[in-house]
Amino acid sequence: MLKPEKCISCRTCELICSFTRAEEFSPQLSAVSVIHYDKAMISVPIMCTQCEDAPCMRVCPVQAIYENEDGTKIIDYKKCIGCKMCISACPLGNMAFDGKAVFKCDLCGGDPQCARFCPSGAIEYKEANPSSLVKRKDLAEKFKEVFGEEV
Amino acid sequence: MYGLIGKMLRVNLTEGTVAEEYLSDVLVKKYLGGRGLGTKIYVDEVDKDTDAFAPENKLILMTGPLTGTFATSAGRLMWITKAPLTGTIGCANSGGEFGPELKYAGFDGVIFEGKSEKPVYLYVKDGKGELRSAEELWGQSVFVTTDKLIEETDPDARVCCIGPAGENKVLFAGIMNEKNRAAGRGGLGAVMGSKNLKAVVARGTGSIKVADKEGFLAACIDARKKLKENPVTGAGLGAYGTEILVNIINASGGLPKHNWRDGAVDPDADQISGETLVEKYLVRNKGCFGCSMACGRVTKIKDGPYKSAGEGPEYEAAWALGSSCGIHDLAAICRVNFLCNEYGMDPITLGSTFACAMEMFDKGLLTKEEMGGNLAFGNADAIVEFATKTALREGFGDKLAEGSYRMAESYGVPELSMSVKKQEMPAYDGRSLQGMGLEYATSNRGGCHVRGYLTSPEILGIPMKLDPLVTDGKAEMLKIFQDLTAVVDSVGICLFTTFGIGLAEIGNMVRTATGWDMTDEELLATGDRIWNMEKLYNLSQGFTRADDNLPPRLLTEPLPEGPAKGKVCELDVMLEEYYRLRGWNEKSIPTKEKLSELGL
């Protein structure tokens, strides 16, 4: 779950992702990238959105991308031939190539490290709730504060 | 090599050449990187009689072994050269993202020598360095320069550059990166300008490796956890930024007013405080590379005469342009701070120089005609106007650009410059914070607070509580702080981490990153070595015990009010003890035993 308004632009997510994946520090090897907008004064962390109908999965000629029980799209490196069609297919730029293989966010097997170490809560890993409900609750809170009875 | 890449670039601006060099393992282990290694290279290679602006002078950019890794707040880099403002060794630290990007590009640092005939910039990309023309950029602001260079080189490049202040050799011009991060003090930007070097651009897709992967990860996780749990680093700094200090320093009777002339209690301090900034103008906070504290301020003044946006101000800038100038319009202070970033100029020296001129004006030593304006205490419009004039050396700005000491001296009143070794003291009155008085007098780069930040124990009670009004124990604590700070500045992490972690955590991160077999004591001793190396250089420049001094105002004018009422800074007693603990003689010269102990 992304809350870009909380992003402090520190790129800790990129550091820990790169180290978790490749045991080295390099934003180039990270599956998450922080995009910074100077004039708009905001930064946005971007990683694979685990599309419901994933183009990368559909385009792969050897069916090397599969979906696990959590809905995460994972690359099976035993099958992957490195054709990089998935990179072209992803409309969001979330498939990358690290010089040896294609890679994407795989949610670290269920314990995403970016969320673990994000200092501000801009990246959070939560149960798959429809996110609109969470945001609706945030808004409802404000009405409660203003119009509700003192608790 | 682990942690560090092990490679430097040597750029000869006269010849127009760029060459690769390897770092020596021996040297690296003895001086760590950053401030230590950069200073070592500088003192070894540059003849002591070289003028700061001479082509023979060198300008060194150096990161540390932890820069660009998962270590706590590990985004720091250091610039080293002879400081034009003071003539001491000049060493200015900056955060942001440039340091890590340079390492990802394959280099730990760059040595700039000579002088280019025409304005140039260095572009470092993935293992290669290239000098390119910066003629079109000369005269452009830091913001425009940064944007244009990113366009010209790579959308993900990071840029270090000078603005018009550096080009005009303002003696307190800084070197900026990511537009708003500053290696601010001492005028290092002027040295860069004197070499016709406009910028350094880095773009790197490489990586940094550590020696003990599991160990390093564990050390970093432990240190990050401690920072998170600490109220200062885990909440306070991010929420309020450094300006949170305004009210507490003021309440403690330590916020100097009107060029330190009218005591150190400012009844209007709250108007320029961190709380007020959050209330009125803060958009959000921001962090440097890999930093969880995120004390940066993203600020917007939406309307009014000072409508503007940018980053900052920090505590020191807010005080220098605020209380010291008798100004409490936070919007005006923000505006000038943004101008300082845009022009590439140190707001601490700028504000203090303004304050000095304002006192001189009060005394009738300066007139409105001569200044070409009304630089008087409380005049917010004037500091906006004169910020530009100073950066561009226009009219009276030309005198202001020399800093308060040279300006005041030219009128026969050097004692009105609130400086030590010609660098203006920052925002803590040494009469109410005795330890800070000692720090200003002994800092190797002149009036500076960061080299030995005793404000932390004296006011915040971190890591232990020291009574600000007494002299006992200050010398001992200061030496430890100065040595530890030298280590922090050399390994590439932010000094503010030390509000929450200490030598042990830093030692763990350094050892596991580099693979060096070094105890915590040995690491701290390295800080001592670096401090003494800097001192030896200053001695070679003719600085003596007499220069480890404070302006007469702090020694002879007691504070008129507040908890420190009646106090002056009792420097002498602290200084004697300090020299003894440092292993220096009464002339502040390190003894032979001390030097041999440190391997110098």
Added chain:
Amino acid sequence: MIVRYFAYYRNDTGLKEEKLLLEPLTALELLGKLSERYGETMRKQWLSPDGKDIHPDVIFLIDGRNIDFVDGKNSLVQKDAVVSLFPRIAGG
């Protein structure tokens, strides 16, 4: 006496400053009284769980002097004193 609140103590109490008419009392006693007024959230921030000590994250100044260097929690706050309360946060 005057009590001044800083940083997030301002958010929690809703005040920057207030005037109180009290007889001289100790620093600990004053925080006890203020905790009664402002409730549990403040009590947790200002006092130890058993209420016998001031919370270590509080910086308590009486007329600019930190109570650590006067008499700790037993430091006397006079009728005309100015008390400044800060959470332990920092700068640079």
